[in-house]
Amino acid sequence: MTPIITVSDVALEYATKQGPVRALDGTSAEIHPGEIIGVVGESGSGKSSLGLAIAGLLPPNARWLSGEVLIDGQDVRSLDDAARRRFRRRQCGFIFQNAMSALDPTMRLHKQFRYALNGRGDDGSVAELAASVGLPTDKAVLRRYPHELSGGMAQRAMIAKAIAARPKIVVADEPTASLDAAMRTQVLELLVSLRSDLGLTCVLLSHDLGLVLRYCDRIAVMYSGRVVEYGTPELVLSRPAHPYTNALLRAAPGREAPGQRVQPIPGMQTAVRERSERCAFVDRCQRAEERCATVRPDPRLVDDRQVLCHFAEQEVSSVS
Amino acid sequence: MSDGRAPRPVADDAGTVRLDSVSFAYGRGGLFARRGADVVRDVSLAVAKGETIGLVGESGSGKTTIGRLALGVNPPTRGQVLFEGVPLERQRRQLRGRFQVVLQHPEWSLNPRLRVGTSVAEPLTVGKVGTRTERHEKVGALLELVGLHESLAQRYPHELSGGQQQRVAIARALITQPDFIVFDEAVSALDVSVQAQTLNLIKTLQEAEGFAALFISHDMAAVRYVSDSVAVMMAGEIVESSPVQTFYGSPNHPYSRLLVDSIVSSGESLTGSPRGGTHATAALGADQEKRPLGDTPEAGAARHHL
Amino acid sequence: MAPRLSSVGSIGMVIGRRALSGFVTLLGVSVLIFVAIHLTPGSYEQVVLGPRATPEARAQLAVQYGLDDPLPVQYGKWLGQAAQGDLGISLITQAPVLDEFVRRMPVTLELAIMALVIAFIFGVPLALVSGLAGGRRAARHGTRVVGALAMSVPDFVLACILVYLFSRSQWFFTVGDFAPLGEDPVANFRAMFLPALTLSVFGIALIARTGRDAVQAVTQALYVTAAVAAGESRWQIIRRHILRNAAIPVLTVTATFAGYILGGAVIVETLYGIPGVGLYVFNGISSRDYTVVQAGVLLAAAIFIAINILTDVLYGVLDPRIGSRRARG
Numbered sequence: 035m036t037p038i039i040t041v042s043d044v045a046l047e048y049a050t051k052q053g054p055v056r057a058l059d060g061t062s063a064e065i066h067p068g069e070i071i072g073v074v075g076e077s078g079s080g081k082s083s084l085g086l087a088i089a090g091l092l093p094p095n096a097r098w099l100s101g102e103v104l105i106d107g108q109d110v111r112s113l114d115d116a117a118r119r120r121f122r123r124r125q126c127g128f129i130f131q132n133a134m135s136a137l138d139p140t141m142r143l144h145k146q147f148r149y150a151l152n153g154r155g156d157d158g159s160v161a162e163l164a165a166s167v168g169l170p171t172d173k174a175v176l177r178r179y180p181h182e183l184s185g186g187m188a189q190r191a192m193i194a195k196a197i198a199a200r201p202k203i204v205v206a207d208e209p210t211a212s213l214d215a216a217m218r219t220q221v222l223e224l225l226v227s228l229r230s231d232l233g234l235t236c237v238l239l240s241h242d243l244g245l246v247l248r249y250c251d252r253i254a255v256m257y258s259g260r261v262v263e264y265g266t267p268e269l270v271l272s273r274p275a276h277p278y279t280n281a282l283l284r285a286a287p288g289r290e291a292p293g294q295r296v297q298p299i300p301g302m303q304t305a306v307r308e309r310s311e312r313c314a315f316v317d318r319c320q321r322a323e324e325r326c327a328t329v330r331p332d333p334r335l336v337d338d339r340q341v342l343c344h345f346a347e348q349e350v351s352s353v354s
Numbered sequence: 355m356s357d358g359r360a361p362r363p364v365a366d367d368a369g370t371v372r373l374d375s376v377s378f379a380y381g382r383g384g385l386f387a388r389r390g391a392d393v394v395r396d397v398s399l400a401v402a403k404g405e406t407i408g409l410v411g412e413s414g415s416g417k418t419t420i421g422r423l424a425l426g427v428n429p430p431t432r433g434q435v436l437f438e439g440v441p442l443e444r445q446r447r448q449l450r451g452r453f454q455v456v457l458q459h460p461e462w463s464l465n466p467r468l469r470v471g472t473s474v475a476e477p478l479t480v481g482k483v484g485t486r487t488e489r490h491e492k493v494g495a496l497l498e499l500v501g502l503h504e505s506l507a508q509r510y511p512h513e514l515s516g517g518q519q520q521r522v523a524i525a526r527a528l529i530t531q532p533d534f535i536v537f538d539e540a541v542s543a544l545d546v547s548v549q550a551q552t553l554n555l556i557k558t559l560q561e562a563e564g565f566a567a568l569f570i571s572h573d574m575a576a577v578r579y580v581s582d583s584v585a586v587m588m589a590g591e592i593v594e595s596s597p598v599q600t601f602y603g604s605p606n607h608p609y610s611r612l613l614v615d616s617i618v619s620s621g622e623s624l625t626g627s628p629r630g631g632t633h634a635t636a637a638l639g640a641d642q643e644k645r646p647l648g649d650t651p652e653a654g655a656a657r658h659h660l
Numbered sequence: 661m662a663p664r665l666s667s668v669g670s671i672g673m674v675i676g677r678r679a680l681s682g683f684v685t686l687l688g689v690s691v692l693i694f695v696a697i698h699l700t701p702g703s704y705e706q707v708v709l710g711p712r713a714t715p716e717a718r719a720q721l722a723v724q725y726g727l728d729d730p731l732p733v734q735y736g737k738w739l740g741q742a743a744q745g746d747l748g749i750s751l752i753t754q755a756p757v758l759d760e761f762v763r764r765m766p767v768t769l770e771l772a773i774m775a776l777v778i779a780f781i782f783g784v785p786l787a788l789v790s791g792l793a794g795g796r797r798a799a800r801h802g803t804r805v806v807g808a809l810a811m812s813v814p815d816f817v818l819a820c821i822l823v824y825l826f827s828r829s830q831w832f833f834t835v836g837d838f839a840p841l842g843e844d845p846v847a848n849f850r851a852m853f854l855p856a857l858t859l860s861v862f863g864i865a866l867i868a869r870t871g872r873d874a875v876q877a878v879t880q881a882l883y884v885t886a887a888v889a890a891g892e893s894r895w896q897i898i899r900r901h902i903l904r905n906a907a908i909p910v911l912t913v914t915a916t917f918a919g920y921i922l923g924g925a926v927i928v929e930t931l932y933g934i935p936g937v938g939l940y941v942f943n944g945i946s947s948r949d950y951t952v953v954q955a956g957v958l959l960a961a962a963i964f965i966a967i968n969i970l971t972d973v974l975y976g977v978l979d980p981r982i983g984s985r986r987a988r989g
Contacts, residue, residue: 076545076546076547077545089889091885091888091889119891119892119893120891121891122888122889122890122891123890123891123892124891127889127890128886128889128890130882130885130886132882135881135882135883136882136883136885136886137883137886138883138887138900138901138905139883139905139979139980139981140904140905140978140979140980141900141901141904149890149892149896149900150890179980179981181980181981182980185413192886195886195890196890199891212413213413214411214412214413214572215412215572215574215612215613215616216412216609216612217412218616219612219616241545241546244575244616244617281547282546282547285546285547285549285550286546286549286550286575287549287550287553287575287576287578287579288575288578288579288617290579291602292598292599292602295554295557296550296553296554296579297550298547298548298550298551298554299546299547299550302515
């Protein structure tokens with residue numbers, strides 16, 4: 035199977051007042067059609083940048099340093115303005131975290147849907163679109179303004195807009211972070227069902243490991259602009275091969291036994307300014323040796339997943 | 355205490371904040387003021403000295419209102435809020451500085467134009483407690499207590515990381531040696547590892563200082579981690595209130611079970627998972643809100659695509 | 661979630677409520693003017709009969725006009741007449757004040773509308789261009805300097821300059837050759853353009869500046885980012901999202917500007933010799949024609965209140981969040 039999204043060794047930086055900040059430092063990933071891939075990482079890990087790069091939405095202060103993102107074999111960067119707009123309109127939907135503010139507050143829902151259907155939508159197709167995301171199809175609801183929707187409904191409306199033009203890819207940036215547990219489940223199950231109905235490929239940016247485990251086919255753990263571990267969530271989260279994945283699991287509450295303490299990751303993630311010639315995690319890693327500080331690890335296949343660590347074998351075997 | 359319903363102050367009540375059948379509705383104001391629907395309905399809750407009660411529930415379920423009622427910010431429409439057996443409104447003056455709150459965004463409680471040290475000392479300065487030097491020493495001691503270097507007192511909030519800011523906010527809340535602290539989504543905006551530090555800090559400080567705490571969050575995993583017992587709210591009512599062990603096992607109320615299910619606990623296997631098929635699971639629900647898009651360098655970018 | 665109320669019903673209620681409170685305000689204003697005018701030195705009798713009139717003549721006049729009644733009684737009478745549409749008789753011309761207002765109103769209205777239109781024609785594109793230019797420094801500073809200049813030049817200074825330039829030259833626009841719109845539209849336009857332009861300069865600056873800030877704020881809104889992500893083109897985004905959302909703050913300053921026109925019309929009509937309400941009131945002030953001044957102020961207050969009600973209604977139309985909040989509250 036050929037991948038629908040190929041991210042190969044992408045490095046990019048943002049020009050800021052304090053000088054360039056590297057958001058992606060050699061990020062690679064292949065995503066196959068119909069997959070839901072969960073990208074996890076803390077702020078500064080580069081997961082948002084990866085999402086924006088795939089969706090062709092990078093801000094103008096972003097500077098592409100190397101690598102490429104191929105969607106269906108086509109380099110997103112090579113598109114001219116009109117082609118890029120066409121790509122955004124037809125091929126790639128984007129779901130924002132805060133649906134309520136991503137919907138125009140002065141426009142009724144049905145009109146927003148109509149525009150999302152590229153203006154061709156009649157009442158029937160608008161209702162059909164609403165139904166496809168589980169929104170009520172009666173006129174009274176579709177005539178509402180965004181502020182008259184609940185958080186869950188707003189997120190469904192956002193998803194409806196993103197899939198209206200039947201894109202092949204949807205990038206969802208923390209689509210459920212502002213929702214409560216019940217809504218979260220509903221929205222994610224909607225995404226899963228859309229995947230099988232429409233054959234969507236979904237890139238889900240999230241910090242929630244439990245959610246990724248439950249709903250994603252593959253997980254990409256990012257740290258300091260690199261994908262440090264990439265594989266099925268069952269494997270990666272039960273037997274991490276990268277010390278960072280392991281540290282993340284130990285830091286998050288949820289798995290601990292009563293009375294047991296979670297373990298913060300020592301140190302802080304530091305901003306990268308140029309291509310790092312060492313392991314990204316070396317300063318905070320308990321397993322770090324001299325080699326980690328001098329040799330940048332290459333992606334390797336260890337225990338059925340891709341990992342960026344010189345000592346991945348030891349890490350895997352240390353977890354019983 | 356003439357109505358005979360209010361509990362008499364007893365030794366057990368030392369340091370205890372008690373909500374006694376409390377209801378609350380927002381008034382509409384005006385001459386023919388109509389009351390809105392109850393935001394909180396007939397809630398009873400006691401937070402004892404040295405104990406943390408976790409309060410979970412979906413957004414809009416009334417969690418934050420409970421916090422405000424417990425702090426005495428809003429008076430209840432019906433029922434009473436008592437501290438050590440005495441209604442709050444009868445001891446307003448004595449309680450100054452003894453109740454504190456830590457909010458989701460530290461920037462809400464830290465003045466961006468004041469040095470961190472000044473902000474931390476503020477509750478003392480306002481209450482005219484101690485001399486300048488004493489206050490200064492106290493700030494240093496507290497920053498150290500929350501794991502920050504004393505020299506940070508000279509910095510401004512924007513020079514600190516989000517986690518450091520939240521520690522400062524906690525130090526500020528602790529400086530009056532309060533009897534009761536409300537943590538309202540206090541770790542929700544933090545990254546996993548900073549969240550872990552902060553949660554541990556809260557646990558450690560409580561063991562040392564012995565304050566009563568109300569920990570409000572929509573994050574079941576975090577609530578379960580810090581709390582001694584957990585109250586689950588739904589539509590303004592507490593639908594389950596149990597010792598935390600119950601939430602490591604299986605809680606009674608269906609909504610509580612849904613919440614616990616949202617934390618995928620280790621070793622369990624998920625049958626009939628939405629992805630189809632069965633697979634072994636091991637993991638967790640680190641469930642914290644990312645900051646709004648506007649805060650990241652890549653944010654808001656798209657305007658320039660116009 | 662608020663069930664949608666019928667928007668007609670809710671807007672009707674808002675207008676009703678605002679009109680009621682406006683009426684009370686108007687009543688208050690009328691008391692204030694009445695008292696203020698009776699406290700100013702120089703009485704009716706002096707104005708009408710001159711300083712050398714005999715006491716008998718004065719007394720006779722006082723009885724004729726009811727000036728010997730206590731002030732509250734006088735006010736009551738005046739109010740009763742005003743309620744019936746009788747605003748009194750000009751002390752100088754002895755013509756009914758209301759008739760004069762009605763006759764002159766269209767001219768002032770035309771002037772105000774022209775000023776508003778000019779302000780929008782120039783202000784809105786300026787706002788859009790500078791707002792969308794965003795970070796570009798030249799555009800940013802350019803609009804700021806021009807805006808500050810335009811807002812700080814008093815209209816009488818501008819009027820004087822324009823009057824000076826155009827009264828000495830033969831450039832299309834004229835000064836002082838007013839012709840009614842109904843008789844000679846072209847001559848009317850030639851005479852009205854300069855005064856309207858003078859009035860509009862403040863509005864152009866106000867709209868451009870507020871609009872620019874509003875456009876900048878809206879372009880940074882997440883829904884605009886979402887529109888970009890949905891592949892909408894630049895013009896689609898401006899048309900569908902930016903114009904309407906940015907219009908909300910612009911509407912606020914437009915109401916301010918309309919109030920400004922009200923006052924500015926007095927000066928501008930006088931300087932350009934436009935026979936509108938403003939000129940009439942100005943003459944009333946300079947000749948101590950109290951009935952005219954009194955009626956003029958009352959009229960200005962009424963118009964101002966009406967503008968505010970209209971603005972409120974437009975808010976509800978433009979920003980659905982306000983509409984429903986009102987209907988609920």
